[in-house]
Amino acid sequence: MEQVKHFFGVLLLAVALWMLQSVLPGAVSMLLWGGLLLVSAVYLRVFDSLHAGARGWARFFKGVGVVLAVLGVLQLVGAASGGSDPWQPLRHLAARGDTPSAAAGVRFQRVASVEELERVVAAAGRPVMLDFYADWCVSCKEMETFTFSDPRVQAALSGALLLQADVTRNSPQDRALLRRFRLFGPPGIVFFDAQGREVEGVRVIGFQSAERFLHSLAAAGLRP
The missing domain is CATH 3.40.30.10 (Glutaredoxin)
Incomplete structure (x- = not known):
């Protein structure tokens, strides 16, 4: 039940951020998405080592955590380098000088x-x-x-x-x-x-x- 509560808590935060995204500057949205994704990855214990007898579900959630961590880092890097589009956080790096x-x-x-x-x-x-x-x-x-x-x-x-x-x-x-x-x-x-x-x-x-x-x-x- 605790895990279910955590899941729906993160889901509610994601919905709130999605609604606020229309009025927030792009860079701020990217920072918030990056933080939410990384915190979610931490809750999935992405930075903890799997024990030797870990079962399939533990490995699956570990993989999900790795994906969330990578996506979160991309959002933070994009925001820090001047990006404003959460859909493509690094696109501006390949198109400097263009609108x-x-x-x-x-x-x-x-x-x-x-x-x-x-x-x-x-x-x-x-x-x-x-x-x-x-x-x-x-x-x-x-x-x-x-x-x-x-x-x-x-x-x-x-x-x-x-x-x-x-x-x-x-x-x-x-x-x-x-x-x-x-x-x-x-x-x-x-x-x-x-x-x-x-x-x-x-x-x-x-x-x-x-x-x-x-x-x-x-x-x-x-x-x-």
């Missing part, structure tokens, strides 16, 4: 105000995709990691101008951009045609897998 989206193979042009957005869209002369992003947005990180990195998605977006509004700071300009499209916050993706008109009924709100996002792109007139 997260550029490292994933999708390059966005940033827009900071409604006026700048309208000017850029009017002059684009091609389809436009506007992505609302924030550093604390978990679904935005998932889109970068699992969706924008897909070669099929990149091919479908190759003919469009890709704009991104970073609303991390929640400045007056950020709030004005969100109000312009009646959005409460990221993630949100809006599409425009080559004439600068919004493509109605094809907004993407929340995370979409690569497969589902390809259908959204096709509805917006963007195909590989």
Whole structure:
């Protein structure tokens, strides 16, 4: 029973951290995940030697503890070296100097105000995709990691101008951009045609897998 209590205690902490992750800085989330994983590994006695007559279950939990310890160390190393993505804690080390989206193979042009957005869209002369992003947005990180990195998605977006509004700071300009499209916050993706008109009924709100996002792109007139 004690082990069951410990398991559900760790599970409750993990759920709480998952919920707080959307409002915490990425590095802080990584530090907390690293600490939780390492403490869990300690409870599984990963640093204790197995006795000679250890049974299968003892060896199994020892292996689980080793995996948790490695994952925890990766989170701590990632946070200490400037990372902010718990999904890929060391990705930034291989992509120094690039934005997260550029490292994933999708390059966005940033827009900071409604006026700048309208000017850029009017002059684009091609389809436009506007992505609302924030550093604390978990679904935005998932889109970068699992969706924008897909070669099929990149091919479908190759003919469009890709704009991104970073609303991390929640400045007056950020709030004005969100109000312009009646959005409460990221993630949100809006599409425009080559004439600068919004493509109605094809907004993407929340995370979409690569497969589902390809259908959204096709509805917006963007195909590989």
